[in-house]
Amino acid sequence: MIMTKKIFITLAACLLLAGTAAYAQQTVSVAYVNSEELLQVFPEKQQAAEKLLLLSDNYKKELELMQNEYNKKYSDYITYQASLAENIKLRRMQELTELENRMQQFMELAQKDMELQEMELLQPLRKKIGDAIHAVGLEQRFTVIYDLADPGIAFVSPEAVDANPLVKRKLGIKE
16 A cells, blocks of 8 residues: 555656646747837838828829819909809809818828828738748747737736847848
């Protein structure tokens, strides 16, 4: 009976040690990146920003032309309204309203186009960053890499590894 207990205790201790050794080999490695920071230092980001600025300037110029046309028609209407027939006044007021509506539609269209262009220009850059993060995770054998740009992250341990320098190196970006 005592011999059986010793064998059982020895066997249990061996299993415990084997389990602890196996667990120790499966360490969890956590790292973090900030994809927005990576995007800001990405060289192609500047080119995308310049294209978006040019597009924005073009929309502003077109809107200024529309605004000038509106201002001229409005000024003419105010100047001559006392001498105009009622039907002409109504037509000119309708023209002003139509111009206001066209300007509003133009601004909405410009805003949507700017958002679409930004998405199209930045999507390939975000994919490159995502691919580089994936490659670094595999190479460095991280269990997980959190993205600090994701607002769902509330805590980052001080022991976590900052993988931004590794991803920058993978992307060929110098500090």
